[in-house]
Amino acid sequence: MLNKSKLVAVVLCLGALLAVAGCGENDAKATAENKLSGNITAVGSTALQPLVEQAANQFMGGNPDVRIVVQGGGSGTGLTQVVQGAANIGNSDIFADEKNGIDAAQLVDHQICVAGMAAVINPNLNIDNLTKQQLVDVFSGKVTNWKEVGGQDQKIVLVNRTKSSGTRATFKKYALGGVEEATGLEEDASGNVRKIVKETPGAIGYLALAYLNSDVKAIKLDGVEPNKENIAIGKYPVWAYEHCYTLGNPTGATDAFLNYLLTDDVQKTLVPQLGYIPVTEMQITRDAAGNVK
Amino acid sequence: MKITSDTTGRVLSTGAALVTILLTLAIIVFIATKGLSTFIINGVPVKDFLFSTNWFPDRPLEEGGPQVGVLAFMLGSIIVSLLAVLVSAPLSVACAVFIREIAPFWGQRVLQPAIEILAGIPSVVYGYIGLSLLVPFIREHLGGLGFSVLAGFLVLSVMILPTIVSMSVDSLRALPQEWKEAAYALGSTRWQTIRIVLLPAARSGIITGVVLGLARAFGEALAVQMVIGNTRKIPGSILDPVITLTSAITMDMGNTPMGSLWSNSLWSMGLLLLFISCLFILVVRFVVQRSEMSQ
Amino acid sequence: MKARSADKLATAIIWAGALIVIAVLASIIGYILFNGGKSISWDFLTKPAQVIHSGGGIGPQIFNSFYLLALSMLITIPVGLLGGIYLAEYARPSKLTGGLRLCIETLNSLPSIVIGLFGLLVFVNMTGWGYTLMSGALALTVINLPLIVRYTEEALQSVPASLREASLALGASHWQTIVKVVLPGAFPGLVSGFIITSGRVFGEAAALLFTAGMSSPALDFSQWNIFNSSSPLNPFRPAETLAVHIWKVNTEGLIPDLRRVADGSAAVLILIVLGFNLLARWLGHRIYRHMTAT
Numbered sequence: 001m002l003n004k005s006k007l008v009a010v011v012l013c014l015g016a017l018l019a020v021a022g023c024g025e026n027d028a029k030a031t032a033e034n035k036l037s038g039n040i041t042a043v044g045s046t047a048l049q050p051l052v053e054q055a056a057n058q059f060m061g062g063n064p065d066v067r068i069v070v071q072g073g074g075s076g077t078g079l080t081q082v083v084q085g086a087a088n089i090g091n092s093d094i095f096a097d098e099k100n101g102i103d104a105a106q107l108v109d110h111q112i113c114v115a116g117m118a119a120v121i122n123p124n125l126n127i128d129n130l131t132k133q134q135l136v137d138v139f140s141g142k143v144t145n146w147k148e149v150g151g152q153d154q155k156i157v158l159v160n161r162t163k164s165s166g167t168r169a170t171f172k173k174y175a176l177g178g179v180e181e182a183t184g185l186e187e188d189a190s191g192n193v194r195k196i197v198k199e200t201p202g203a204i205g206y207l208a209l210a211y212l213n214s215d216v217k218a219i220k221l222d223g224v225e226p227n228k229e230n231i232a233i234g235k236y237p238v239w240a241y242e243h244c245y246t247l248g249n250p251t252g253a254t255d256a257f258l259n260y261l262l263t264d265d266v267q268k269t270l271v272p273q274l275g276y277i278p279v280t281e282m283q284i285t286r287d288a289a290g291n292v293k
Numbered sequence: 294m295k296i297t298s299d300t301t302g303r304v305l306s307t308g309a310a311l312v313t314i315l316l317t318l319a320i321i322v323f324i325a326t327k328g329l330s331t332f333i334i335n336g337v338p339v340k341d342f343l344f345s346t347n348w349f350p351d352r353p354l355e356e357g358g359p360q361v362g363v364l365a366f367m368l369g370s371i372i373v374s375l376l377a378v379l380v381s382a383p384l385s386v387a388c389a390v391f392i393r394e395i396a397p398f399w400g401q402r403v404l405q406p407a408i409e410i411l412a413g414i415p416s417v418v419y420g421y422i423g424l425s426l427l428v429p430f431i432r433e434h435l436g437g438l439g440f441s442v443l444a445g446f447l448v449l450s451v452m453i454l455p456t457i458v459s460m461s462v463d464s465l466r467a468l469p470q471e472w473k474e475a476a477y478a479l480g481s482t483r484w485q486t487i488r489i490v491l492l493p494a495a496r497s498g499i500i501t502g503v504v505l506g507l508a509r510a511f512g513e514a515l516a517v518q519m520v521i522g523n524t525r526k527i528p529g530s531i532l533d534p535v536i537t538l539t540s541a542i543t544m545d546m547g548n549t550p551m552g553s554l555w556s557n558s559l560w561s562m563g564l565l566l567l568f569i570s571c572l573f574i575l576v577v578r579f580v581v582q583r584s585e586m587s588q
Numbered sequence: 589m590k591a592r593s594a595d596k597l598a599t600a601i602i603w604a605g606a607l608i609v610i611a612v613l614a615s616i617i618g619y620i621l622f623n624g625g626k627s628i629s630w631d632f633l634t635k636p637a638q639v640i641h642s643g644g645g646i647g648p649q650i651f652n653s654f655y656l657l658a659l660s661m662l663i664t665i666p667v668g669l670l671g672g673i674y675l676a677e678y679a680r681p682s683k684l685t686g687g688l689r690l691c692i693e694t695l696n697s698l699p700s701i702v703i704g705l706f707g708l709l710v711f712v713n714m715t716g717w718g719y720t721l722m723s724g725a726l727a728l729t730v731i732n733l734p735l736i737v738r739y740t741e742e743a744l745q746s747v748p749a750s751l752r753e754a755s756l757a758l759g760a761s762h763w764q765t766i767v768k769v770v771l772p773g774a775f776p777g778l779v780s781g782f783i784i785t786s787g788r789v790f791g792e793a794a795a796l797l798f799t800a801g802m803s804s805p806a807l808d809f810s811q812w813n814i815f816n817s818s819s820p821l822n823p824f825r826p827a828e829t830l831a832v833h834i835w836k837v838n839t840e841g842l843i844p845d846l847r848r849v850a851d852g853s854a855a856v857l858i859l860i861v862l863g864f865n866l867l868a869r870w871l872g873h874r875i876y877r878h879m880t881a882t
Contacts, residue, residue, distance in 0.1 A: 043718070046547070050842060069825070071801045071802075072802040072803055073801070076550040077548075077551075081718075086713065100554070101551075101553025157438060164545040183526050186524060189838075191838055191839045192839055302767070306674035309666075309667045310674040314687055317695055384608065387601065387606065395603065400606070407610055407613045413791065413861035413865060415834070415861075418858065426619065484591075505696075512699020512700065514794045560705065563702050567698065573697060578693075
């Protein structure tokens with residue numbers, strides 16, 4: 001069946017496929033006429049991926065010579081690849097300084113938007129507010145029944161994110177004051193957390209505001225409702241910036257794209273649509289150590 | 294001309310054989326290089342890695358520094374996959390006997406295609422069905438959270454069924470027809486023939502199938518992760534949640550920067566998986582060799 | 589008498605075992621098709637996926653799944669076929685043969701997540717390609733290869749020795765015999781083996797999460813130049829397959845009609861896998877009849 005010429009053809013095809021690899025170079029440069037062109041690769045946070053992807057589609061509509069490829073892979077992957085130069089932009093849910101093993105000094109931070117996070121409970125629980133101390137007690141395992149914090153007689157089931165998750169890091173830092181969580185169920189994905197909290201009696205977990213819906217009940221913290229307004233004025237503390245990191249200062253198309261992410265085209269439409277808070281509407285700023293200005 | 298084409302053929306097929314070998318070696322070498330760096334670069338003692346349940350990969354130095362003990366993950370993997378095999382092996386052998394001996398017509402027309410389809414269902418779908426049907430069922434009727442060792446091994450037992458069945462069917466098929474006829478001629482019932490003649494003769498093939506099933510169960514990732522709850526501690530009962538090596542890897546790999554201790558220890562878990570699946574292969578070879586010697 | 593009743597009891601138990609397996613399969617397939625069947629429509633099958641709004645489809649994901657499969661088969665079949673030929677025709681008991689068999693067994697029992705990690709390290713990071721179809725195809729190749737080699741070896745060995753001897757007696761060389769006599773004789777077995785393998789890897793997700801990626805950039809289906817970066821055929825673009833899409837929608841989906849998309853995708857995936865199985869049986873049978881009739 002397989003004669004020599006066919007074999008040769010197959011080998012040639014394979015060779016051609018491999019040769020295309022050369023076309024995947026990540027050089028972004030502006031041409032002489034100042035028309036933007038080049039390839040941009042953005043890798044990292046799966047939470048930020050939909051936003052950057054949609055924004056990239058809009059951006060490419062206006063700049064047909066720019067090609068932006070957006071990939072997930074997680075914040076750790078994004079930071080690693082941008083440090084190595086394998087990606088132009090590394091998307092991350094947390095400050096690079098907060099990840100062990102990343103040389104943050106080489107990286108330039110571009111804060112694109114803010115993700116708020118809320119503690120969510122099973123909708124059958126008759127609780128809608130917890131003080132910060134109560135929340136800490138619940139998550140540290142000090143309190144194991146809802147009746148101890150004003151609810152019905154129901155065992156508490158903790159649904160944590162996986163330890164490496166940016167959401168967990170943020171929640172631990174700003175909602176729990178850095179207290180180590182007790183062992184509970186662990187999930188790495190928001191969709192699964194929501195499903196588990198919805199279906200498991202007595203469950204409590206935490207979600208980014210984008211994932212809130214009627215399946216679960218978001219609770220107030222010290223009487224403050226987790227919403228965009230309260231976060232923007234600094235009343236509700238559990239939130240994190242979504243970052244785009246570049247290795248050194250960005251140039252050419254990458255620079256233009258990062259600037260585009262801060263224009264109203266993105267901040268006023270896509271950002272709220274995806275459940276984020278525009279960074280342009282934040283009335284406070286916060287650094288990696290948590291100091292508010 | 295005849296000689297050249299013959300040489301070409303021999304060279305090409307030997308080349309393909311070499312490529313396969315090189316590929317396998319490459320996988321082992323690459324995973325080993327990454328996986329060993331936990332011990333070589335980060336200096337974690339192998340003993341602490343394997344026999345400790347302390348998993349604090351990001352603990353700051355002032356609180357005692359990071360620790361990466363994977364005992365809980367390893368035990369979780371072992372418990373879940375062994376139980377899966379306990380459920381699946383008898384069922385699979387029954388299916389194989391059904392297909393070959395009891396009802397070949399229904400077996401080959403209905404049961405065998407059905408089992409082939411089971412093999413083709415993606416693990417994501419198994420996980421999703423487990424999450425939507427099995428987990429609530431266990432929570433409501435048996436107690437606990439539903440996310441449990443039980444849910445994990447039930448899902449796995451269905452997933453490894455095709456592996457064990459197909460190996461068992463193959464080894465039953467390979468038996469000489471005369472043995473069966475001789476047993477019947479001596480007045481044995483069908484069950485006696487199966488129990489005394491056929492199953493013992495097909496033993497090594499069946500054991501091979503069971504070990505390969507065990508290997509599959511051990512390495513399965515996505516389906517298991519969705520139903521076991523991923524609690525990082527050793528379970529006390531089959532209704533308790535549990536965590537496995539594979540689910541620890543999938544959950545954290547993307548979020549940890551390459552080269553950090555945390556990421557390295559995930560690679561070490563991958564190496565551990567690789568090592569264990571090689572161990573399974575050696576067991577299979579041992580079983581096959583022994584049965585060849587006894588014949 | 590006791591042997592008789594034991595026989596009856598054992599038969600009943602084995603029947604019960606078989607029925608349990610059928611029932612499990614029927615409930616799995618029934619559940620998926622019942623839940624997902626109602627969301628399958630032409631629009632759903634052809635439209636691109638949505639990130640925020642409802643009404644998205646799975647068109648590009650279906651295309652990616654098939655294209656990835658084809659790419660991977662393009663690499664696997666020549667290597668696997670030759671490897672199988674080596675084992676069935678050339679292999680003498682030697683170190684190389686023993687090593688090859690050990691390697692194939694090892695590859696076959698490797699957890700797909702380990703293959704995914706290897707792919708991440710070598711095809712994604714070391715080559716600098718990033719998450720691409722090509723990286724995914726190569727990872728799938730690692731999964732496919734042992735299966736294809738095994739199917740090939742089995743199919744070649746099932747060709748009667750008399751055919752081979754007749755060909756050699758007529759003065760054909762060994763290679764000529766393989767190509768002109770043995771391979772055609774093994775063709776039905778090869779075809780169904782390849783298709784069954786395709787069905788198996790069609791649903792693979794764990795290895796692809798780390799290699800082909802979870803994003804699906806907009807595809808321009810009028811652009812068929814393989815070197816153009818927006819062409820669906822470009823093997824160096826990231827691609828999300830159907831199985832990965834199910835995983836992603838279930839875990840990170842933001843769309844309001846998440847259930848519809850997830851259930852519908854699962855149903856489509858199952859139907860395609862069923863299709864592969866039926867095709868393998870039908871085609872194998874048909875080619876066999878065609879060949880024996882002429």
